[in-house]
Amino acid sequence: MAETFLRRRAPELFGVATLVASVLVFEALVRGGVVNRYIIPPPSDILLAFERVIVEEHILTRCRDTAIEMIIAGGASVLVGVPIGALLYRSSLWRRAMEDWIGALAAAPIVLAFPLFLVLFGRSPKTIIVMGFVHGLAPIILKTVEGLASTRPVLINVGRSLKMTPSQMFWKILFPSALPVIFTGIRLSWTFVLITIVGVEYLINLGGLGQLINELAERYDLPGTYAGICFVVMVSVLFFVALERVEAWLQPGR
Amino acid sequence: MASNMNQSAEAALVIDDVVKRFGRGQEIVTAVDHVSFTVKQGEFVSVIGPSGCGKSTLFNIIGGLLGDYEGAVKIGDERISAPHPAVGMVFQEESTFPWRTVIDNVAFPLELQGVAKSERMDRAHHFIDMVGLASFEKAFPSQLSGGMKQRVSIARTLVSQPKILLMDEPFAALDEQTRLLLGDKITQIQQQLNQTTLLITHNLTEAVQLSDRIVxxxxxxxRVKRIVNIDLPRPRTSDVVGSDAFGHYVAEIWNDLREEASRGMADSESAASRRAAHG
Incomplete structure (x- = not known):
């Protein structure tokens, strides 16, 4: 019984063990003077800073602010990106005309355009959300096009042989077939969205975790800064676990 | 002439002087050239030929996926130029929907027709049982073998109760033993439903095992080289492959096919040489 449990949970246990081992190695390197403690503090100091950051810096409120911005920007990227991808899939001319531009948008360092967005939307969460949304849009559009275009022709022929309408063909064959690739796009997109949101919060010193990291860094509170970064990682993990659950629910057979 | 008219009258499917050309100008390739034959109600007919003989083109024309052709494919008086509800198609490639369970795959055509859920589940269950997958109703295609997936596709086609079952090498990707056993299953279903069936294949033993006639x-x-009547007893099982009569039919049809297959092989070899010569 215990053996079966261990075998089933082996990847997770191995992952946790690797993380703990890495932390211990870092601790030894910093304490041994191999790594400068004024650049990277010892992991034990970071761990001790967690309590301070939670109690004094209202970390839960900041996590909530970042998470809300993430949900709005990430959700909007999906709601807008998937239909745009579907439209581009339908129009070969538009697809050929736009694909390279959208690819360039995905690669562009949108964070650096924050002054422009500040002028347009003011120093408010609106700026952060719009920038996250813009940066998260391209991967979803590109992966939606790719997913729809890679639908196996035989499935389309099944649809044709059953005299399916274009709408039935889209919702019952093309879209479900494309879902795994669309989810890859969502994962990429949400990575971009979170990076942009935290980055802009940091740059304009407004909002959730990015602002906190900025403030802690300004105070030269390095253990606190790294503790704040750990919370960003936790928010990211939470979003990706939730996304995995949604994906498994939508595609039970895969 | 009168006999032809009688044959047409009792036929479930008439293929009348069908021609299909691809390309334009000097690049025109005739894939199907003045092909005519009929399939009677309840009959199992196979179309056999080497790769490149236009079998799949004919399959697509009869299934209504290739509407632009000369001649006529008729069901009753209706000329087929688009998918027809009387024709149910089973494709060569695996075509189950991986995101649906077996029962949801099979019930899919009924869902499109707006059949009530309880009725479509009952009908799907009946056909899943018929193809021998009753204990796999809740399984997903990823949990099934290749042969089981093809049986799901067959059940999904049969659930609409098409007048004509049209199959394009459905067992091509399977090993010989599975193919023979699935042949038994198909024969059993075809006899049980008195299902008019047209099978496109390049497999000689499969064609003889299953068919009443082979084109x-x-x-x-x-073109149609010859139509062979297969006078093997029914009900038929895969045991028939050990009989002298079976061997005789296989040898007879192979004699017809050998020349065609050799031409096909020579053609593809010369095309490969040309490609190699052009780098």
Whole structure:
């Protein structure tokens, strides 16, 4: 019984063990003077800073602010990106005309355009959300096009042989077939969205975790800064676990 | 002439002087050339020929996926130029929907027709049982073998109760033993439903095992070389492959096919040489 449990949970246990081992190695390197403690503090100091950051810096409120911005920007990227991808899939001319531009948008360092967005939307969460949304849009559009275009022709022929309408063909064959690739796009997109949101919060010193990291860094509170970064990682993990659950629910057979 | 008219009258499917050309100008390739034959109600007919004889083109024309052709494919008086509800198609490639369970795959055509859920589940269950997958109703295709997936596709086609079952090499990707056993299953279903069936295949033993008649096609352009009546007893099982009569039919049809297959092989070899010569 215990053996079966261990075998089933082996990847997770191995992952946790690797993380703990890495932390211990870092601790030894910093304490041994191999790594400068004024650049990277010892992991034990970071761990001790967690309590301070939670109690004094209202970390839960900041996590909530970042998470809300993430949900709005990430959700909007999906709601807008998937239909745009579907439209581009339908129009070969538009697809050929736009694909390279959208690819360039995905690669562009949108964070650096924050002054422009500040002028347009003011120093408010609106700026952060719009920038996250813009940066998260391209991967979803590109992966939606790719997913729809890679639908196996035989499935389309099944649809044709059953005299399916274009709408039935889209919702019952093309879209479900494309879902795994669309989810890859969502994962990429949400990575971009979170990076942009935290980055802009940091740059304009407004909002959730990015602002906190900025403030802690300004105070030269390095253990606190790294503790704040750990919370960003936790928010990211939470979003990706939730996304995995949604994906498994939508595609039970895969 | 009168006999032809009688045959047409009792036929479930008439293929009348069908021609299909691809390309333009000097690049025109005739894939199917003046092909005519009929399939009677309840009959199992196979079309056999080497690769490149236009079998799949004929499959797509009869299934209504290729509407632009000369001649006529008729069901009753209706000329087929688009998918027809009387024709149910089973494709060569695996075509189950991976995101649906077996029962949801099979019930899919009924869902499109707006059949009530309880009725479509009952009908799907009946056909899943018929193809021998009753204990796999809740399984997903990823949990099934290749042969089981093809049985799901067959059940999904049969659930609409098409007048004509049209199959394009459905067992091509399977090993010989599975193919023979699935042949038994198909024969059993066909006899149980008195299902008019047209099978497109390049497999000689499969064609003889299953068919009442076999249409032998020539290599490009695809013409009817000969139609062979298979006078093996029914009900038929895969045991028939050990009989002398079976061997006799296989040898007879192979004699017809050998020349065509050789032409096909020579053609593809010369095309490969040309490609190699052009780098």
């Amino acid at each position: 032998v096609m020539t290599y490009r352009p695809g």
